[in-house]
Amino acid sequence: MDPTLSQTKTFQQNVLVMRHGDRLDHADPTWEKTSDRPWDPPLHQDGLSRAFQTGRAFRTLLPFPIHRVFVSPFLRCVQTASEVVTALCAVVDDPNAKSSHDVVSIDSSKVKVSIEYGLFERLNSSVITVDTIPKDGNFRFDVPKIESLLPSGTLDRTVEPVYKEMPQWEEATVDTRSRQEHTIKALADKYPSDNLLLVTHWDGVLVSVSSFKEDTSVTDIAYCGYSEMRRPVSLKNQTFAAGNFEMLTESGRTGITYNAK
Template identity: 70%
Template sequence: MDSSETKTCYQNVVVMRHGDRMDNFDHKWVVTAERPWDPPLTHDGLVRAFRTGRALRAHLGFPIDRVFVSPFLRCVQTASEAVAALCSVDDDPNAKSSCDVTSIDPSKVKVSIEYGLCEMLSREAIRLDVAPKDGIFRFDVPQLEAMLPSGTVDPTMERVYKELPQWEETVTGTRTRYEQIIKALADQYPSENLLLVTHGEGVGVSVSGFLEDTIVVEVDYCAYSELRRPISCKYEPLAAGKFEVLTRSGKTGVTYYPTSNLT
């Protein structure tokens, strides 16, 4: 290759939904919960998150360098399981969750909590009878970080969103937020492949926001999309092209179709 020729690399971004949430399977849980708007994962949700992490490691064809996660408990637990699978040293085929992993290499992946990946803060996503009465969603970030595999948290990362969105944000505003945070995080680390652990709406936007005239109709638990964009590696700062959606409808739990099907 001529030295004057621009070398093109690719950045990959995987956007993943959390696993099975407790309140959708145990309706009595909400009655006694201190934070009924912030359910944990079920056991099946933990297993699904771990298995998805293993599938990403085995089939993506590129390493995940950095993980960003919504501060909601179900997302942090999902990220913890997925990261344990991505970083496990002893690749035991019988392992079902992070509890079965005896050793990880924390140098493989760095993890950070990002407010911009949080749930849609409106009654469309969080019922009024379980939402905080004052509209303020409080998270103990150090406590959440302690749930992630030891040594994987990046203490130097500065969040794109310094605080949570205001309660009762609009659906359109939420979708714009998700599209913006995907781009912002990718731009912040253009030479790294990212995994973003978020909510169903965020995964939907990762497809509809980057694939024209498309509507997303279903996002399963732990479903994920895969985005890729070219990066010109010749000069600093690195120049990035547009994202393309590599996920085929239904293949990784995300189902979508052209809006022309609506007519």
Template identity: 55%
Template sequence: MESSGVRSQPPAEFYQNVVVMRHGDRIDNFDPQWVSQATRPWDPPLVQQGLVRAFATGRKFRNHLPFAFHRVFVSPFLRCLQTAAQVVAALSAVADDASRPTADGVPIDPSKLKVSVEYGLCEMMSRAAIKLEVAPKDGNWGFDISEREAMLPAGTVDKNVERVYKELPQWEEDPELHTRPRYKQIVKDLADKYPTENLLLVTHGEGVGVAFSSFKKGTTVYEVDYCGYVQLRRPIFKKDQSFTAGEFEVLDDNGQTGISFF
């Protein structure tokens, strides 16, 4: 067994892995007319390239990560749900068929992963990320959980999960006082709920940036690519019948991609 490097602790029982990734390519960054014609302009879908990129990232996880995921948590925004659906299909595919560009028609084993929608992973709920003219005028964002879950691969949704955030954060949350602390805390909260499982969190660019800079001290993230991700790892210690966790670290050796920082 590997040593945790902490003298007061016994050797780590095992390591918990948490990957935090951004969604794929969103349509409003490619089609300037989309917003003016959309019924839900605050909730853009992916373009085809975004679906392809998400599926390819899922295949990369499946073929190159030295561990398997147990659970996936996803922001309720459409672009994240579509990204998660592609990644989950790639991770759960019965056979790894490199000829398929997306999850369309891919047979999966739904028992491999459990997926849940988590409000705490949502977009920055402020004009820093969502323009005022795009936000819903009546304050109704229209995120019906049952409808959102129906967008995920059949049989993968865990209906018994108790969400950390029972509803969306309040509109016009302060980025420094609320949003960034939320992103940092939701990673810890979800990891602490499932200390014996490896997690994939599908969120937004700011969420990935916060996950990186929070656990890699002294860094500032200035850009996160579509489907960019950071791999976090922490030691889990067992004493009697309970588990305690060490601190998260960012794995430098291929533990992140698509993140620009200084």
């Protein structure tokens, strides 16, 4: 028996919950008129650049590495994750690079990425206008096509998602936020020895603050705004015990503003 298995290891687990970058349809309202998926916009060029620069900031400023990235299947989230992961994995950190197109090569062993339906957008008419939803009500996602947008070698298909199916149309807001909170906790518990980045939507970031920092009301979340949480973890005999998450995000920093209730 490996004697190291009986030893207790203690460390800090870090979890970042991030909003996607700038949407094309918000910069160009005419885009949706010619799109066959008007409810699933891509990033604007500014969004691609913002996501890449945020990934670079993670790489250079965070005092810990990111091991795993989980992402909502919406195009704007997958593109955001792709830019962030490319910046994290770039072999040469070119200060002149503005997006993933400027990166020559990456080390794909640094970060692994998986699609997670639990990070899905709030699927109701309060955020997705009825005139843009699929006429048959089926929000189809071509998962292999989505996965092909991620940096080569970073996709981990062995991961079993927390939610295997997308929510139903007109999901109540309270149910969306309950789902997001459950997903954050479940992913952290599933990978207690990894630092995680979850790329999601407004609600996911809001929940990460309001659920893990008492008596707060989130008022604004910028594109690529993110929260940062940390908790102590003890690992022994392949079982773990974890403390409560501490919310490290201060209002006005990392693109999130909130008020005390």
